[in-house]
Amino acid sequence: MSVDGTTLAAAPRASRAEARDDSAATHGEGGLGRLALRILVGLVVLAILAQSFYVVQARPEDLVTGVHGMVDLLSRAMPPAWSECGDILWPTLETVDLAIFGTVFGVLMALPLAVLAASNVTPARPLYFLARGIIALTRAVPDLVWALLFVTAVGLGPFPGALALSVHSIGMLGRLFSEVIEDMDFGPVEALNLTGASRLQVFTHAVVPGVLPSLLGIGLYRFDENLRSSLVLGFVGAGGIGFRLLTAMNLFQYRTVSLLLVATFILVMAAERGSALLRRQVA
């Protein structure tokens, strides 16, 4: 760089452009490289944004012209059809029960898998990889896709939805459960092992009390998530509020739609608050 400096001093009549280049160079190649990198990153981000606008066919002007349609829709949806409250009780119960079934069976199946998939307690390497594989697969496929598969397999209704939530929950819970087991304090386990207790006794007396609160917390959080998922699952024919919502939309019963949205709002808020409250209790 000192070489560049002397060159600059020795050639005062160099063109302006050249001089600017050289002075940038004297600030150090690192600075120049960083600047170039920033510009490049900026351009890439812009390009990504631009292509997403293009691909989703964003038409901001439609939002403006669509205001009329939205106002019309809202006016037709108001007030909610309170008189149908009795009719939506069953689908609401279905939605809640979907979440209960999905969470309970998810937990029941995730627990043994999590034991196999925790590197510190797994009985054998092949089982470890098998369990990890099942967890990854059930997690990677969204519950909505599972619901589609199960609707095809067992027909319409809440049951395929419950199965979908169970299977997806296996993956989500299995991974978190196995992490809890891996982070467990092994002091009490070793201590009980030395008292001559059987493996099962060590499990129920040292492992379970050690991890149960964390597992319960994770399970409750999963219930909250499953409830929100179960609302959507109805759209693919898996029962509950979602299914009712879809039917009402198709029949242009907008006041029923708004009533269902109110019910959804209440359910989600109640589940969120309830599960947060219970999680604090078990901590």
Added chain:
Amino acid sequence: MSAFSGESASGAETRLAVRGLRMRYPNGTLALDGVDLTVRAGELVTILGSNGSGKTTLLRCVARLLDPSEGEVLVDGQDLARLNGEALRKARLALAMVFQRANLVRRRSVLANVASGTLGRRRTWWTALGGLPAEELPLARELLRQVGVEQLGGQRADTLSGGQAQRAAIARALAQRPKLILADEPVASLDPEAAEEILRLLRQLAIDSGLAVLCVLHQPALALRYSHRVVGLRDGVVAFDLPADRDADLHIALLYKELAA
């Protein structure tokens, strides 16, 4: 304090006999190189030695938390080094271990923790499902009284102080009705006062209940004050095995001085 040393009953029954114990770790380190050691009923024996001298390895080999490479570990006449599976589990009932940390199950009550020490004897479907053996609860209460924390039985284990938790851990070890107690640096994480209390308790248990106690310590002063015999370990070999009196004091000083030199 050294006057205590005369109490060790040399004629008493041998509870632990270690013969020619060698332990080579898979990485090639020779941690124990032919250790011989005897602990009799009613005796508190302390192992001293610098870090890496093999103290903890020795204790863990005796408890068969590690598999020794060679030698015998006779607990109450049975060679633990040669047993496996169910036979090992049964034989291990005769020894109980106390750790540096109390290792209590934090969210259970102190009483439940103590009662869990009886699980090896009470292997029923009820206890397998996580229940406590009701018939052992009086024993658990009695042991809590014996170690001086009977009023804490109903509390959750994670509410106890370090010294209280270690007492509860000792009660859990006693609930096993062991003949030998192994203590791996039981006072290392306690304040000086609690440390003295725990060692006083262990010594009293040895004398009153005829238990054999083998204890790893880092504090020579405590070892001299509370044990009947001190064993010095250096590079996996027994450097000395003496009654805890002035003579031992000298050897201990030597054990640690060599290290500093």
